[in-house]
Amino acid sequence: xxKFKINAKFSYLVAVSGGxxxxxxxxxxxxxxxxxxVICHVxxxxxxxxxxxxxxxxxxxxxxxxxxxxxxxxxxYSELKENFESWARKTRYDFFAEISKxxxxxxxxxxxxxxxLIETFLLQKQRKGYVKYFGLNKTSIYKDLIIVRPMxxxxxxDIINSLKDEKVKYAIDSTNQDIKYERNKIxxxxxxxxxxxxxxxxxxxxxxxxxxxxxxxxxxxxNMSADELKINKNLTDQDLEFIxxxxxxxxxxxxxxxxxxxxxNKTIFEIAKNMKVSEKVFWEINVGSYSIIKDYExxxxxxxxxxxxxxxxxxxxxxxxxxxxxxxxLDIINAIKRNKENYxxxxxxxxxxxxxxTYTLGKKTNRYLIDKxxxxxxxMLKAVVYSNKAKKILNTIK
Numbered sequence: 001x002x003k004f005k006i007n008a009k010f011s012y013l014v015a016v017s018g019g020x021x022x023x024x025x026x027x028x029x030x031x032x033x034x035x036x037x038v039i040c041h042v043x044x045x046x047x048x049x050x051x052x053x054x055x056x057x058x059x060x061x062x063x064x065x066x067x068x069x070x071x072x073x074x075x076x077y078s079e080l081k082e083n084f085e086s087w088a089r090k091t092r093y094d095f096f097a098e099i100s101k102x103x104x105x106x107x108x109x110x111x112x113x114x115x116x117l118i119e120t121f122l123l124q125k126q127r128k129g130y131v132k133y134f135g136l137n138k139t140s141i142y143k144d145l146i147i148v149r150p151m152x153x154x155x156x157x158d159i160i161n162s163l164k165d166e167k168v169k170y171a172i173d174s175t176n177q178d179i180k181y182e183r184n185k186i187x188x189x190x191x192x193x194x195x196x197x198x199x200x201x202x203x204x205x206x207x208x209x210x211x212x213x214x215x216x217x218x219x220x221x222x223n224m225s226a227d228e229l230k231i232n233k234n235l236t237d238q239d240l241e242f243i244x245x246x247x248x249x250x251x252x253x254x255x256x257x258x259x260x261x262x263x264x265n266k267t268i269f270e271i272a273k274n275m276k277v278s279e280k281v282f283w284e285i286n287v288g289s290y291s292i293i294k295d296y297e298x299x300x301x302x303x304x305x306x307x308x309x310x311x312x313x314x315x316x317x318x319x320x321x322x323x324x325x326x327x328x329x330l331d332i333i334n335a336i337k338r339n340k341e342n343y344x345x346x347x348x349x350x351x352x353x354x355x356x357x358t359y360t361l362g363k364k365t366n367r368y369l370i371d372k373x374x375x376x377x378x379x380m381l382k383a384v385v386y387s388n389k390a391k392k393i394l395n396t397i398k
Contacts, residue, residue, distance in 0.1 A: 003028050003151075003154065003162070004025075004028065004150040004151050004153070004154065005150065006029075006032070006034075006109070006148065006150050008032050008033050008034050008035065009035055010034075010035060010107055011034075011035050011036035011037070011038075011103070011105045011107070012029075012034065012036070012037055012038070012105065012107045012108070012109050012148075013038050013039075013040050013096055013099055013100060013103070013105050013107065013108045013109070014026060014029060014037055014038070014039050014040065014108075014109045015040055015092070015096065015108060015109065015110045015111065016039050016040065016041050016057050016111075017041070017042070017053060017057075017171075017173075018041065018052075018053030018054065018056040018057045018170065018171040019053070019170060019171055019172070019173055020156075020159055020160055020163055020170045020172075021111035021112070021113055021116075021151070021156075021159060022111040023056070023057075023060070023163065023168055023169070023170040024111065024151075024159045024162060024163055024168070024170075025109065025111040025150070025151060026039065026060065027060075027163075027166060027168045029109070030064050030066075036067075036103075036105070037066055037067065038066075038067045038068075038069060038099060038103050038105060039057065039061050039066050039067060039068045039069070040069050040070075040071075040095065040096055040099055040108075041053075041054060041057045041058075041068065041069070041070045041071070042070075042071045042073065042088075042091065042092050042095060043070065043071070043072045043073060044073045044075070044088060044091075045072070045073055045074065045075070046073075046077065046084070046088075047173070049171075052171055053171040053173075054070065054072075056169055056170065056171050057070075058070075059169070060168075060169070069099045069102075071091075071095045073091065090261075093142045093143075093145065096108050096142075096145055097142070097143050097144065097145055100144065100145055106144065106145060106146050107145075107146050107148055108145050108146065108147050108148065109148050109149075109150060110147055110148065110149050111149075111151055112136050112149045112151060112152060113151045113152065113154050113155065113156055113159060114151075114152055114153060114154055114155050114156070114195065115155065115156040115187070115192070115195075116136060116152075117135045117136045117152050117202075118135070118190065118195055118198050118199075119183055119186050119187055119190070120135055120136050121134055121135040121198065121201075121202050122186050122190070122198075123182060123183060123186060126182065126186075130241075130244050130245075130248070130268060130269070131209075132248065133206065133209070134202050134205045134206050134209065135202045135206075136149055136152060137149070138150075138152060142258075142261075143258060155192055155195075156192070157192060212241075212242065212245065213245065213249075215242070216242065216245045216246050216249050217249060219234060219235060219246055220246060220249045220250050220253060223235070224250070224253065225298070227254045227300065227301070228298045228299060228300045229246075229247075229250045229298070229299040229300075230297060230298060230299075231275060231294070231297050231298065231299055232297065235275070236275060236276050240269065240272050240273060240276060243272035243275055243276060244268050244269060244271075244272045247268055247271055247272060247275075247292075247299075248260070248268065250299070251301070254301065256290070256301055259287050259288055259289075259290050259301075260287060267285070267287060270285060271285055271292055274294065275294065275299070278294075280294070281294075281295075281296050281373075282294060282295060282296075282376045286304070287301075289303065289304055289305075290302065290303055290304060291304055291307065293376065293377070295375050295376045295377050296373060296375060296376075298375075298377075300377060302377075302380075306380075306381065307349075307380040307381065309348075309349060309350035309352070309353075310325055310326075310348065310349055310350070310383075311346065311347070311348035311349075311350050311353070311354075312325070312346070312347045312348070313344055313345075313346055313388065314336075314343060314344060314345045314346070314347060315343055315344045316343055317341065317343075320333055320336070322347065323347055323383070323385075325383075326347070326349060326381075326382060326383040327381055327382060328381075328382040328383060328395070329383075331382075331395050331396075332347055332383060332385045332395055334395075335385050335394040335395040336385060336394070338394070339387070339394050342387065344387075344388040345385050345386065345387060345388060345394075346385065346386055346387075346388050347383050347384070347385045348383055348384060349379070349380060349381070349382065349383040349384075351369070351376075351379040351380070351384075354384060354386070354393075355369055357391055358384070358386050358391045358392065358393050359391055359392050359393065360392075360393045360397060365384075365393060365397075368397070369397070372397070372398075374397055374398065378397070378398065379397075382397075384397060
């Protein structure tokens with residue numbers, strides 16, 4: 001009897017560690033008439049017996065004539081500066097994404113079972129952080145991959161019994177017994193007998209979450225301009241959880257949610273708190289190689305490379321090519337020509353500095369920027385040009 005269901009007309013990548021769950025899934029898949037299977041194994045070389053896991057997968061694939069792609073990691077784990085589980089997950093899924101492109105297969109089967117679902121939920125409760133979905137969802141997205149979890153209704157005990165009955169070889173991960181990991185502590189303390197009551201709690205929480213997400217989606221869909229999110233009282237009057245969910249949803253819509261997927265919840269909490277309580281018209285929070293910036297009533301995300309402050313001293317026409325560093329380079333060159341090329345000039349987008357040193361239309365530039373409410377995005381991306389002597393800005397700031 002088929003123990004779980006998937007659409008056999010599709011092709012799949014299959015994540016196989018060599019442990020009982022993934023070997024059970026792989027064994028069941030072989031019994032189905034699947035269009036195409038590509039097995040993906042990652043050997044982290046984290047344990048002394050990691051090679052054994054790889055050999056089990058290789059042996060099964062050879063016996064059943066399955067395509068196998070293996071990633072072998074060479075890493076000094078004493079030098080790893082981030083949480084191993086988060087790092088391993090990103091490494092694993094980035095590998096799946098690479099193999100996905102090679103075979104043009106978008107669906108990835110992952111062998112999470114009912115015990116994993118319960119353990120994940122109890123970890124979520126313990127950590128009290130942002131939760132996109134309580135427990136584990138049947139499907140989720142990672143970059144362009146569709147992650148499918150077909151075994152969430154199957155108990156671990158049933159998996160072990162099936163493997164014994166069918167004499168399927170599998171590896172035992174010794175780190176699963178190490179109670180320094182919170183998940184392993186939870187695993188040691190819970191019993192499958194209690195799962196029914198916990199499942200009811202998960203179902204109720206996800207129903208409430210679905211209602212919240214409908215409101216979040218409505219706000220995001222009705223308050224976006226290009227890739228920017230409009231900030232108004234309909235958002236800032238909400239609680240911090242709602243605002244956090246709104247930020248996540250906005251990042252999903254602009255396809256940049258990957259920048260926060262492996263980061264601490266504190267990052268999004270800090271952004272949400274600033275949106276709710278800060279009265280500043282501008283603030284900036286770094287998120288890896290990006291920054292999330294509040295700019296008057298707008299929230300936008302930008303690659304940090306695009307907003308690096310740059311200043312050039314232009315002494316002659318031969319140096320005008322430096323203006324091409326900025327998106328408004330033609331405007332800058334035309335302003336210099338209108339000024340009859342009385343070198344030297346300064347070209348800069350370092351508004352924090354030039355606003356204090358220059359003048360615009362007879363005003364200190366700082367006062368002009370405030371009075372005209374010139375957007376910070378424009379100040380960061382566009383440059384001004386001014387005479388190095390007179391300090392008068394020659395192009396229009398808008």
